[in-house]
Amino acid sequence: MTLIPIQAENLSRLPGVRHAFFTREGGVSEGLYKGLNCGVGSNDDVKAVAENRRRASEWLGGTSDRLITLYQVHSDICLRADEPFADRPQADATASETSGLILGVLTADCAPVLLADAEAGVVGAAHAGWKGALRGVVESTVSEMVSLGATREKIAAAVGPCIAQPSYEVGPEFKETFQKEDWSFDRFFTPGQGGRFQFDLKSFVAERLAQAGVGSIETAPHDTYADPERFYSYRRVTHEGEGDYGRMLSAIMLDPA
Template sequence: MTLKPVEAKNLHALAGIKHGFFTRQGGVSTGIYESLNCGLGSNDDQTLVLENRRRIGLHLGRDEATFGPGVITLYQEHGTTAFEVTEAPSRDALPHADAVVSKTPGLVIGILTADCAPVLLADAEAGVAAAAHAGWRGALHGIIESAIREMERLGARRERISAAVGPCIGQAAYEVGPDFEAAFVSRDPAYARHFKQNSKSGRPHFDLPGFVMSRLAAAGVSNTENLALCTYENESLFFSYRRKTHRGDTDYGRQISAIVVA
């Protein structure tokens, strides 16, 4: 099956930037990982995961002769660290960070998700790209802002940055507890607008992509796009940690969102 990643119109329009929010389709994994599982932290056959990642790198034009196959990702930990890469790190020594930034042509960078929000950013004029992993913790505590600051350090300007929020869990599927909501509202009462009470359960539902979009706007990024695709609801296209949990599955796959300065 051919890879058919979802693309954001605002990033697609940028000269010298290639990207894709990849689905679970077009890979070689089987069973619960079918088929484009890119999570090296899963219990999937690592050979199959590496082949899936190789296909994504080729799709985006990675310079394999210089950097080897695949996509550079991080040891993600729901933090706020942004890290620049100029070459492929050892698999045994991945940077502990949740945003990866690069201005090296041909070096494909990405982040893994399975309900958290993937955010791809680029300043085409400066030739700087970034991928950020924005779960609720990272989004609340500043991963978006960290990624933008690291991009600026490499010559980007936030008023020129284009950013897109990819497939993640939608508000209808993201039921949380009152303590969760309180943690947000205690930081800023205006964050209450990102919660909606479920009429049946009476529990709040959190709008993760809407919150991430608001953080981008507050950071001064105006050219933004929300793909508004729910990972939980679209099983044929996306892996979902929450869906796995509700079903009692033993493990789950991860999709990748990647970008490159061409």
């Protein structure tokens, strides 16, 4: 099966920048990981994961030995990347000005965010679950890009496929966590059933990008929970009682020199 990634219009218009929000289509993994599982932290066959990562890197025009993914811990930590790391450092975002270096994040409901200032030649990638987004991973990524020469208003950012508000039911204590940070965050919640709420992660991340001064913001309309044929979903497999789940790769890079 052919890889069929999703691309954002604002990033696609940028010269010298390549990106993709890969779906689970086109991979070699089998069973509950069926498809393009790129998560080295899953219990999938390591050879299958390596082949999936090779295919994704090749689709972008790069090589898998130049693909960076992190040991994601829902933090606000963004690391500068000049070369592939010797291991998987604990962090949730990277920024780089190095051509041919593929910055990747792995998700299965959390929001992947890809960013670029084509004029400055700086790109970034962030894993934004609710904890990381609330802690400031978006702001950390933009700040690190600026330190590399990017200009906030010239940065284009895209929020890729993630769990959508109709599928993201949370309890009142979850909402209270956001209200304690800022009462205005109440607007990202709508009433659900039985005293629960529906959280809009996608809009929350987009708002954080706007507050960080990013000039162009685009959000993908897809719901990872509601589309098992195209997307892995942690919440879905939890509800179905499955033991593990695949991870989708979202990646960005500057054209190889």
